[in-house]
Amino acid sequence: MIVAVLQFPGSNCDQDVVHALGTVLGADARLVWHGDAGLPTGTDLVVLPGGFSYGDYLRSGAIAARSPIMVPVRAFAESGGTVLGICNGFQVLTEAGMLPGALLRNAGVQFVCRDVCLRVESQASALTARLQPGSLHVMPVAHREGNYFADEPTLAALEATGRVLLRYADPLTGEASREANPNGSAHGIAAIANKKGNVIGMMPHPERAVDAELGPVGGRVMLEGLLTEVRRRN
Amino acid sequence: MFDLTPELIARHGLTPDEYADIQRRLGRLPTFEELGVFSAMWSEHCAYKSSRIHFGLLPTTGPHVLLGPGENAGLVAIGPDRQGRQWAAAFKMESHNHPSFLEPVQGAATGVGGILRDVFTMGARPIAILNALRFGAPDHPRTRSLVAGVVQGVGGYGNCIGVPTVGGNCGFDACYDGNILVNAFALGVVPVDRVFKGAATGVGNPVIYVGSATGRDGLHGATMASAAFDATAKDQRPAVQVGDPFQEKLLLEACLELFAEDWLAGIQDMGAAGLTSSAFEMASRAGLGMSLNLNAVPMRAANLTAYELLLSESQERMLLVARRGCEDRVRAVCDKWGLESAVIGSVTDTGRMVCRFDGATVVDVPVAAVVDDAPSYDRPRRPPADLEERRRLDLSDLPDLADPGDLLALMAHPEIASKRWIWQQYDHTVRNGTKVGPGAADAAVIRVHENGARLALAVDCTERYGFADPWACGALAVAEAVRNLSCVGAEPLGLTDCLNFGNPEDPEVMWQLVEAMRGVGDAARALGAPVVSGNVSLYNATAGESILPTPMIAAVGRLPDGVQPVSSGFVSAGDEVWLLGSFRPSLGASRWLHQKRGRHAGRVAEVDLAAEAAVSALVRRLVGDGVARNAHDLSDGGLAVALAECAVAHADRPFAVACQLPEPAQSGGALRVTERLFGETGACVLIGALSGHRALIAQLAAEAGVSSMRLGVVGTQGDEFVLGPLVVPLVALAKAHAQGFEQVVLGGESGGRQPPSQH
Numbered sequence: 003m004i005v006a007v008l009q010f011p012g013s014n015c016d017q018d019v020v021h022a023l024g025t026v027l028g029a030d031a032r033l034v035w036h037g038d039a040g041l042p043t044g045t046d047l048v049v050l051p052g053g054f055s056y057g058d059y060l061r062s063g064a065i066a067a068r069s070p071i072m073v074p075v076r077a078f079a080e081s082g083g084t085v086l087g088i089c090n091g092f093q094v095l096t097e098a099g100m101l102p103g104a105l106l107r108n109a110g111v112q113f114v115c116r117d118v119c120l121r122v123e124s125q126a127s128a129l130t131a132r133l134q135p136g137s138l139h140v141m142p143v144a145h146r147e148g149n150y151f152a153d154e155p156t157l158a159a160l161e162a163t164g165r166v167l168l169r170y171a172d173p174l175t176g177e178a179s180r181e182a183n184p185n186g187s188a189h190g191i192a193a194i195a196n197k198k199g200n201v202i203g204m205m206p207h208p209e210r211a212v213d214a215e216l217g218p219v220g221g222r223v224m225l226e227g228l229l230t231e232v233r234r235r236n
Numbered sequence: 237m238f239d240l241t242p243e244l245i246a247r248h249g250l251t252p253d254e255y256a257d258i259q260r261r262l263g264r265l266p267t268f269e270e271l272g273v274f275s276a277m278w279s280e281h282c283a284y285k286s287s288r289i290h291f292g293l294l295p296t297t298g299p300h301v302l303l304g305p306g307e308n309a310g311l312v313a314i315g316p317d318r319q320g321r322q323w324a325a326a327f328k329m330e331s332h333n334h335p336s337f338l339e340p341v342q343g344a345a346t347g348v349g350g351i352l353r354d355v356f357t358m359g360a361r362p363i364a365i366l367n368a369l370r371f372g373a374p375d376h377p378r379t380r381s382l383v384a385g386v387v388q389g390v391g392g393y394g395n396c397i398g399v400p401t402v403g404g405n406c407g408f409d410a411c412y413d414g415n416i417l418v419n420a421f422a423l424g425v426v427p428v429d430r431v432f433k434g435a436a437t438g439v440g441n442p443v444i445y446v447g448s449a450t451g452r453d454g455l456h457g458a459t460m461a462s463a464a465f466d467a468t469a470k471d472q473r474p475a476v477q478v479g480d481p482f483q484e485k486l487l488l489e490a491c492l493e494l495f496a497e498d499w500l501a502g503i504q505d506m507g508a509a510g511l512t513s514s515a516f517e518m519a520s521r522a523g524l525g526m527s528l529n530l531n532a533v534p535m536r537a538a539n540l541t542a543y544e545l546l547l548s549e550s551q552e553r554m555l556l557v558a559r560r561g562c563e564d565r566v567r568a569v570c571d572k573w574g575l576e577s578a579v580i581g582s583v584t585d586t587g588r589m590v591c592r593f594d595g596a597t598v599v600d601v602p603v604a605a606v607v608d609d610a611p612s613y614d615r616p617r618r619p620p621a622d623l624e625e626r627r628r629l630d631l632s633d634l635p636d637l638a639d640p641g642d643l644l645a646l647m648a649h650p651e652i653a654s655k656r657w658i659w660q661q662y663d664h665t666v667r668n669g670t671k672v673g674p675g676a677a678d679a680a681v682i683r684v685h686e687n688g689a690r691l692a693l694a695v696d697c698t699e700r701y702g703f704a705d706p707w708a709c710g711a712l713a714v715a716e717a718v719r720n721l722s723c724v725g726a727e728p729l730g731l732t733d734c735l736n737f738g739n740p741e742d743p744e745v746m747w748q749l750v751e752a753m754r755g756v757g758d759a760a761r762a763l764g765a766p767v768v769s770g771n772v773s774l775y776n777a778t779a780g781e782s783i784l785p786t787p788m789i790a791a792v793g794r795l796p797d798g799v800q801p802v803s804s805g806f807v808s809a810g811d812e813v814w815l816l817g818s819f820r821p822s823l824g825a826s827r828w829l830h831q832k833r834g835r836h837a838g839r840v841a842e843v844d845l846a847a848e849a850a851v852s853a854l855v856r857r858l859v860g861d862g863v864a865r866n867a868h869d870l871s872d873g874g875l876a877v878a879l880a881e882c883a884v885a886h887a888d889r890p891f892a893v894a895c896q897l898p899e900p901a902q903s904g905g906a907l908r909v910t911e912r913l914f915g916e917t918g919a920c921v922l923i924g925a926l927s928g929h930r931a932l933i934a935q936l937a938a939e940a941g942v943s944s945m946r947l948g949v950v951g952t953q954g955d956e957f958v959l960g961p962l963v964v965p966l967v968a969l970a971k972a973h974a975q976g977f978e979q980v981v982l983g984g985e986s987g988g989r990q991p992p993s994q995h
Contacts, residue, residue, distance in 0.1 A: 011574060012482050014398020018668040021685065052666075054396040057482025113391055115663045144395070144663040210665045216683065217671075 005031040015052035022209035036069045050091025063093030092203030103152030109186025115144040121171035124164035127195040132227035139220035141211035148205040150187035168193035248275035261605040269598040276509035283610035286740035287772045293757040298766040300729040308354040310768025312729040317687035326360040327423040329734040331773035335476040336418040340385025345479035348393040351422040353505035359432035360424030367404040372413030391661040396481035401662035403680035414778030419734040434504035436518035443581040447553035449536035454549025483552040490573040499562035506553040514555040520607035528581035530593040542593035617746035626704040629838030638961035646873040653976030678723035692726035695790040702785030703836040706748040710755025715848040717791035722852040723867035724801035725859035726793030728765035738782020748785040762845035804868040805885020809952040811924035817851045818901040821915025828914035847919040854940040864923040876913040887974040892951025897960025
């Protein structure tokens, strides 16, 4: 199981993803340089990690979306390969046009770092295929631009086709609420997929919630499910 | 050319005597560039000329210390990894006070950037940041924007570079109205056999400049940091640097890649006084000289002069000394990370710093004359003339009531209220090693991936105590930091200090500085926590008014294997509440008294360092054995506030409390109720424990020579906070604590600038 973890200048969750998928979950997770022309032979999964690619001095993710490695990543996705963008990685995927919509500045304007509770909305992706619909998972967010936006027809299409994968929810009631939503994202959206369900973007950080010694492990079950599902599909 | 007028020399912050000394050492008049070099290197900021003579007051060695002060950061041992390789933690704290007042976002950001470079210069990957902030009175017109700007600056830098900001503290006092404090701490980890040092060793080795190109920003920042503010302070804005955390991230990764090879002889970041200080300090440490071609320095502004190239404080730059023949490989790594690099000179055996620009020699001075022989003053000092007046405590006009409004006002004071508004803007979970983050316990706890060690971090100082007793202020800053480590079960490994004081040319300030250093030293020895690195920031004064003495102390500790840290707050209804330590509170210098009077008065309760050591050891034992289920020390606001903080640590599910108000330990006159409720004292810790552990706790405390008292129980029902005669609705208490910071400092829904109790 080869996982290509892209390393853009300014990525800062790259090593956390390698730690979670490699050290903790046993995959062969490798860093792949943004300037490379190709992915490692036999790549099963591509992960775009969080961070501030190229400093995010332009729109977040805008420059990374145009870096050389994104050419083979796009081809990999078009041939059905699974691509997961986390946080800045999600921003890169929207900037690359591989996912619809955009991530705006948080409604609260400020950077927000806290644990959130996520409710599984759909199994129509490798990330969520093995999770119970309606089940809740706790993990941190840490971003300033996580406010998902798309026009109403796009949102309606995402909802209608099960492409809203995760929604921010209240940990006590399991209901999506304004208080549970850390950034004001439309429909409380935390994660979406493309039409084929193989390109996935999420703002929360599952790789930061894999180790019981450090706190909630809501990310572990999610990433384990992802690896199992990718293995099955390949 | 230029005239060496007395005005020019004075503008360089040099006294007539210092200037005469420079001429004597050179045997001639200095060049303009040399004047700039001496000005920066002999500034208070770089040369510690008022404080250096007193450094001997601080203990710097101990069983865990691998490297004390003198390098870019100190080092303590943190144990081996699975392969048996020994690891060290490199850490240091530094101030960025003056720039942050002028330009809060960039000043605070570059403060974080600078301390991170100090740490990774040692070869260490930074894994944690702390920040300690002091602002003016909450209702001062500038406070709101300064708070917002500084927090944005600290967060923006750490968040982008991907190092978690895991803890800190934030205080308010009118003495900082015109001179805020921004102290940033960073810690990194490095294998002991891969530690790098800032020495320019190896005659003939190339000197390589890496990082951002040089501009005009931050010219004479070190000199600015060594002068008090006056009404024209904003004219100094060009002296503030602009930070680029993305560039620093590239620099960090490139340096770590270089450290893994054997290509470097030495490395130092370009901090205060820029290229000048890094070149001189590296040459000085090696006892060698250096020859530099300033025309080779990468530039981002047109027509930079030699003077500007030497003294610019442009950020995100490093000076490397490579082993001869390795320069191309070094530069290839820089290229990979998109960093500018240039060979700008070489190491020589002359002992002189020689800089050439446009074909002329602009600097040619002995390195030792600039670095080792920098002036060091034993400045006059004397206690404040009104010391007796400051120490007098007269409470006769204040009613002695158990007033719920007093506790609510204290809990809502921005110094005590939850700092969630701050730390939620800091990424505290990146790097996947944060075991206990901000706001959860008395110290932060991080896990080191490389060897599994769990390190605890705390930063403390109560400057109020320095008003009438700077020795106690220094001693209690150390004691509280170590106590906070103990509350999560950690043994201290070492300290770093950031000594923020006023104008050292004022003998009363100088007395405060030396007294506080004596206090830090005495407590550090008593508690087995040596000072391994630090920083002195003087001239924190505006319009002749110096700040309160603020000896900020950060402590680093380690949790023994198997020990699980506990939270500050109560964890379970039915737990019994214990007070450990001799309860001898005083309202002198207390937060309560300041709240009542609007000014400082009196002296903090007597400091007992032996009792501090005993209490800390007992708490570590109780946490380590799993007996203490939570632990929180008494500090600002005394017992009532400490107990209330335990009750409302989780604002959405606070615990009712029913406790008796203990009698003070000493015999003789009974204390006032307000003194027992809100009086402050060291060496006291609250814990929660199962009732089945009563006898065990009493026995362990007795063996440790520590008083112990069972105060009551964490409520199984009810919605009140009860401490003797003081009864407060739990909901109000939780709300005051949760919302106080925003309401008071930032103007919440109430728009209030006053504590809620005064509405």
